[in-house]
Amino acid sequence: MLNFPNPSRVYDASRHGVCFWGYDNSREVAFLVDDKMLKKLNPDILEDELALLAAFDRNRVQILEFARNVYNGGTQSRYTIS
Numbered sequence: 001m002l003n004f005p006n007p008s009r010v011y012d013a014s015r016h017g018v019c020f021w022g023y024d025n026s027r028e029v030a031f032l033v034d035d036k037m038l039k040k041l042n043p044d045i046l047e048d049e050l051a052l053l054a055a056f057d058r059n060r061v062q063i064l065e066f067a068r069n070v071y072n073g074g075t076q077s078r079y080t081i082s
Contacts (some may be wrong), residue, residue, distance in 0.1 A: 001074075002023070002071050003024075004020070004022045004067075007053065009056055011052055012032065015023050015032055017035055017038075017080070018053060019032050020033075020063075030075070030078045030079070031067045031080075032078070032081065035052060037066075037081055037082050038052050041058075042055040067079065
């Protein structure tokens with residue numbers, strides 16, 4: 001089962017999104033929610049790092065649910081939510 005005990009997130013300018021991590025038992029799984037998705041969730045936000053991180057924080061519950069839905073439990077260790 002996928003859990004998100006670590007609230008850390010970081011903006012990755014090179015990948016144009018916010019990265020965060022989940023855990024399936026002891027296995028770490030990386031997620032990226034891209035800028036476009038964050039803008040869909042918050043159409044009126046600016047497109048700078050602080051605004052995008054704030055948008056992630058405001059929508060964390062929904063984004064984590066998206067992550068649970070895309071995660072397949074296989075060997076893949078990175079997922080993008082867009």
